[in-house]
Amino acid sequence: MVAIEDWYSENPNVVIFTNLDDIGQPYSCQQWGDHHQDFNEDIFPLMTDDGNQDVIWSWLQTGGAFPSTAYIDHTMTVYYKANNPSFGPATSTIDSMLDECGDLCTLSPPAALFDFAIDGNTVTFFDFSEFASEGWVIESWDWDFDDGTTSTEQNPVHTYDADGTYEVSLIITTDMGIQSEPYIAEIQIGTLEISDINSPSDFGLLKNYPNPFNPSTTIDYFMKESGNIKINVYDMNGKLVDEVINDYQISGQHSFIWSPVNLSSGMYYVNLVQGLNIDQMKMLYVK
Amino acid sequence: MFFNSFISLILISFSFSLYQVGDQISQNDQDRRFQVCYGGEEHGLEEDHGSYTLALGDYNGYTNDSGIFYVMMIDMAASW
Numbered sequence: 001m002v003a004i005e006d007w008y009s010e011n012p013n014v015v016i017f018t019n020l021d022d023i024g025q026p027y028s029c030q031q032w033g034d035h036h037q038d039f040n041e042d043i044f045p046l047m048t049d050d051g052n053q054d055v056i057w058s059w060l061q062t063g064g065a066f067p068s069t070a071y072i073d074h075t076m077t078v079y080y081k082a083n084n085p086s087f088g089p090a091t092s093t094i095d096s097m098l099d100e101c102g103d104l105c106t107l108s109p110p111a112a113l114f115d116f117a118i119d120g121n122t123v124t125f126f127d128f129s130e131f132a133s134e135g136w137v138i139e140s141w142d143w144d145f146d147d148g149t150t151s152t153e154q155n156p157v158h159t160y161d162a163d164g165t166y167e168v169s170l171i172i173t174t175d176m177g178i179q180s181e182p183y184i185a186e187i188q189i190g191t192l193e194i195s196d197i198n199s200p201s202d203f204g205l206l207k208n209y210p211n212p213f214n215p216s217t218t219i220d221y222f223m224k225e226s227g228n229i230k231i232n233v234y235d236m237n238g239k240l241v242d243e244v245i246n247d248y249q250i251s252g253q254h255s256f257i258w259s260p261v262n263l264s265s266g267m268y269y270v271n272l273v274q275g276l277n278i279d280q281m282k283m284l285y286v287k
Numbered sequence: 288m289f290f291n292s293f294i295s296l297i298l299i300s301f302s303f304s305l306y307q308v309g310d311q312i313s314q315n316d317q318d319r320r321f322q323v324c325y326g327g328e329e330h331g332l333e334e335d336h337g338s339y340t341l342a343l344g345d346y347n348g349y350t351n352d353s354g355i356f357y358v359m360m361i362d363m364a365a366s367w
Binding site: 018090 | 361
């Protein structure tokens with residue numbers, strides 16, 4: 001039989017707590033560990049009010065009886081409170097709550113993304129954040145060129161005064177005032193040092209190509225030593241969406257082509273793991 | 288004995304039902320953090336100084352870091 005938490009396990013915007021452990025209790029974890037298996041008159045009053053952490057228990061109580069069920073909608077309003085609803089009414093109620101909040105409850109967080117083209121010391125930046133922030137309205141862009149200068153243009157052109165390696169970052173802000181995490185890219189101005197170029201003696205992922213991509217992209221990676229490696233792909237919420245490689249491979253350069261299946265457009269993370277060595281890379285899937 | 292029971296009943300009655308259906312959880316109560324003894328990692332909670340905590344405001348798009356709103360179902364059964 002499908003439990004309600006399993007029914008919504010694929011929906012990251014439904015939070016289901018099904019036992020006391022999930023939401024904490026109005027008494028200490030130590031007390032909980034000592035007494036939760038047995039009814040204890042000395043402990044029971046603490047469950048309803050210890051004068052401090054009483055909130056969740058107080059409004060969950062329906063006349064002091066268990067079990068108790070409560071729903072809270074996206075506006076933090078108590079939507080439903082009763083005893084032990086059956087599976088059917090519970091799912092239909094949650095479905096209607098999701099319908100009410102619409103995109104607000106289905107969006108992935110806004111994410112910054114850009115690409116660039118280098119011509120001498122001049123770099124032209126191309127903002128791709130709207131692809132990575134589907135559903136959001138981007139209101140502002142904050143660039144940091146890592147040479148003491150900044151810009152708020154969407155697609156700035158910047159000239160560096162000196163050769164070197166610069167970590168350029170972009171943060172976007174939506175019309176709701178939500179800021180993205182910074183997206184950072186390393187830019188090399190001038191002649192590359194040999195040590196800056198990945199060689200077969202390195203470990204790690206190289207930038208996928210093309211990016212953004214549809215329907216597939218190629219990912220190159222280096223292994224310093226032969227051994228077991230894992231390559232997984234995760235979505236923006238950290239959910240594993242594809243186990244690409246879990247195998248023994250020899251040292252050197254390898255590559256694979258990744259084609260998303262039944263996945264929505266957006267940002268995805270590739271993780272390369274070999275022993276204690278870990279590397280991660282972002283890539284953008286567009287439809 | 289009767290008097291003690293009466294006092295206890297009054298105290299417990301006052302502690303029930305802070306929120307009724309249609310009430311909105313106050314900002315103060317949304318900000319209140321609860322210690323999570325077990326299962327914090329399974330629910331994606333962040334570890335802070337060796338323990339997991341949870342606040343209802345973590346699921347409010349206006350106040351959490353992601354701007355994403357959530358709906359919550361809290362279905363609780365005691366094991367005694």
